[in-house]
Amino acid sequence: MTEQPMPSGGRIALTPILSEHWGDPEPWTLDSYRATGGYSGLRAALSMTPDEVIDTVKAAGLRGRGGAGFPTGLKWSFIPQLRPGEPVRAGADKPHYLVVNADESEPGTCKDMPLMFATPHTLVEGAIIAAYAIRAHHAFIYVRGEVVPIQRRLRAAVAEAYAAGYLGAPLPGTGDGADFALELVVHTGAGAYICGEETALLDSLEGRRGQPRLRPPFPAVAGLYASPTCVNNVESIASVPAILRHGVDWFRSMGSEKSPGFTLYSLSGHVARPGQYEAPLGVTLRQMLELAGGVRAGHQLKFWTPGGSSTPMFTAEHLDVPLDYEGVAAAGSMLGTKALQIFDDTTCVVRAVLRWTEFYAHESCGKCTPCREGTYWLVRLLHRLEAGAGDEADLDTLAEVADGVLGKAFCALGDGAASPILSSLKYFRDEYVRHVTEGGCPFDPAAATVFAPATVGGEA
Ligand SMILES: Cc1cc2nc3c(=O)[nH]c(=O)nc-3n(C[C@H](O)[C@H](O)[C@H](O)COP(=O)(O)O)c2cc1C
Numbered sequence: 453m454t455e456q457p458m459p460s461g462g463r464i465a466l467t468p469i470l471s472e473h474w475g476d477p478e479p480w481t482l483d484s485y486r487a488t489g490g491y492s493g494l495r496a497a498l499s500m501t502p503d504e505v506i507d508t509v510k511a512a513g514l515r516g517r518g519g520a521g522f523p524t525g526l527k528w529s530f531i532p533q534l535r536p537g538e539p540v541r542a543g544a545d546k547p548h549y550l551v552v553n554a555d556e557s558e559p560g561t562c563k564d565m566p567l568m569f570a571t572p573h574t575l576v577e578g579a580i581i582a583a584y585a586i587r588a589h590h591a592f593i594y595v596r597g598e599v600v601p602i603q604r605r606l607r608a609a610v611a612e613a614y615a616a617g618y619l620g621a622p623l624p625g626t627g628d629g630a631d632f633a634l635e636l637v638v639h640t641g642a643g644a645y646i647c648g649e650e651t652a653l654l655d656s657l658e659g660r661r662g663q664p665r666l667r668p669p670f671p672a673v674a675g676l677y678a679s680p681t682c683v684n685n686v687e688s689i690a691s692v693p694a695i696l697r698h699g700v701d702w703f704r705s706m707g708s709e710k711s712p713g714f715t716l717y718s719l720s721g722h723v724a725r726p727g728q729y730e731a732p733l734g735v736t737l738r739q740m741l742e743l744a745g746g747v748r749a750g751h752q753l754k755f756w757t758p759g760g761s762s763t764p765m766f767t768a769e770h771l772d773v774p775l776d777y778e779g780v781a782a783a784g785s786m787l788g789t790k791a792l793q794i795f796d797d798t799t800c801v802v803r804a805v806l807r808w809t810e811f812y813a814h815e816s817c818g819k820c821t822p823c824r825e826g827t828y829w830l831v832r833l834l835h836r837l838e839a840g841a842g843d844e845a846d847l848d849t850l851a852e853v854a855d856g857v858l859g860k861a862f863c864a865l866g867d868g869a870a871s872p873i874l875s876s877l878k879y880f881r882d883e884y885v886r887h888v889t890e891g892g893c894p895f896d897p898a899a900a901t902v903f904a905p906a907t908v909g910g911e912a
């Protein structure tokens with residue numbers, strides 16, 4: 453762990469584990485990964501039975517890093533297994549699949565891509581361990597089609613792992629004495645936010661248009677090719693080798709009781725030093741900002757997202773909320789993907805929410821009416837308000853339409869679209885009203901951009 457002095461005098465221990473070697477020369481190669489202990493987690497896993505690996509990850513308390521925070525070991529234990537003396541559970545006799553969700557498309561979320569770009573073998577090693585645990589002989593990494601350099605890195609790492617015998621061939625000395633070999637395929641999507649939703653991802657992987665599936669059945673029983681499937685986020689799977697290598701107590705020595713361990717927090721927006729900050733779960737934004745040089749010079753924090761654009765926004769009054777699953781939920785939002793987007797006092801909240809809503813309307817897959825129609829009308833209302841052409845009754849309509857989407861749509865994209873609107877109305881209703889009473893936006897968009905010089909139209 454790296455102790456970082458804080459201007460306020462306090463200290464926060466950063467925990468660079470996933471990101472520890474990102475600055476090394478060529479950390480993406482197998483040689484450099486192995487030189488720093490890479491694949492020793494796999495060795496430890498193979499010395500156990502698959503059920504022992506599941507129990508270890510369960511005991512560590514690793515929570516899924518894809519947004520919902522579901523316990524990873526528990527999810528693995530849902531995959532039905534054939535065990536002597538136990539009744540045969542539905543799907544137990546079918547092939548099992550592991551699918552790594554590398555779609556990462558949420559505005560503000562930007563942790564999986566740098567991880568796969570810098571140290572793709574962490575993910576490959578984690579995938580082999582996870583597949584061994586759930587007894588899957590085929591695994592897929594589903595990655596966005598646009599991120600070509602990352603696909604190249606991943607494919608090169610997978611090819612190296614095949615050549616080194618980690619993939620494709622039986623691995624020696626498994627804990628249950630059975631042969632275990634894994635085929636790992638890197639699959640590229642066409643680039644749609646909805647294909648990050650796990651069941652839409654499975655449809656897309658099967659070659660269909662990506663749209664969410666009705667549940668039940670859940671993927672653990674009938675997922676890819678109607679067979680038991682575990683879908684996990686990149687960071688969740690990449691966190692597994694370290695747990696196997698260093699143990700449950702080590703992992704639990706970080707974070708909080710219900711949200712143990714380390715994680716990647718992604719700071720972006722109006723912050724002096726944006727980037728990935730790997731820290732124990734439960735740190736606060738105040739601590740993070742001190743590490744990141746604070747909000748950009750001369751400005752105040754106005755609002756921020758704890759977990760990407762789909763999580764209800766926070767304000768300066770939430771600076772000391774512990775950024776773990778329970779702490780953020782207790783304060784009325786969600787930890788989501790830990791994408792901390794920072795907006796200072798130059799930002800028009802109506803404009804920011806409009807841009808997010810346009811994203812959700814564009815990405816709505818159209819399967820269900822509340823989201824398909826609701827996001828269309830939300831964009832129209834916000835456009836009118838932002839342009840100063842709305843009236844106060846539009847604010848009630850906006851809240852009503854957003855409420856008609858929240859909790860009523862077929863998948864969580866609908867909730868994500870409604871959340872920024874409802875939370876911004878809660879904290880910044882006055883600002884919406886100003887757009888009405890002043891007949892336009894009171895903010896200068898150029899002042900908010902991080903690309904503009906400090907003084908616009910004068911000397912920079
Ligand atoms: C619209 C939408 C987009 C999503 N995009 C992603 C994504 O890009 N990556 C991801 O891991 N999970 C995404 N999720 C969450 C997944 O459905 C799923 O919960 C996650 O992959 C499970 O992994 P975990 O248990 O390791 O967190 C998305 C969910 C929704 C509703």
Ligand code: SF4
Binds near residue numbers: 819824861863
């Ligand atoms: S909520 Fe939106 S994205 Fe999800 S199924 Fe309905 S239309 Fe599709």
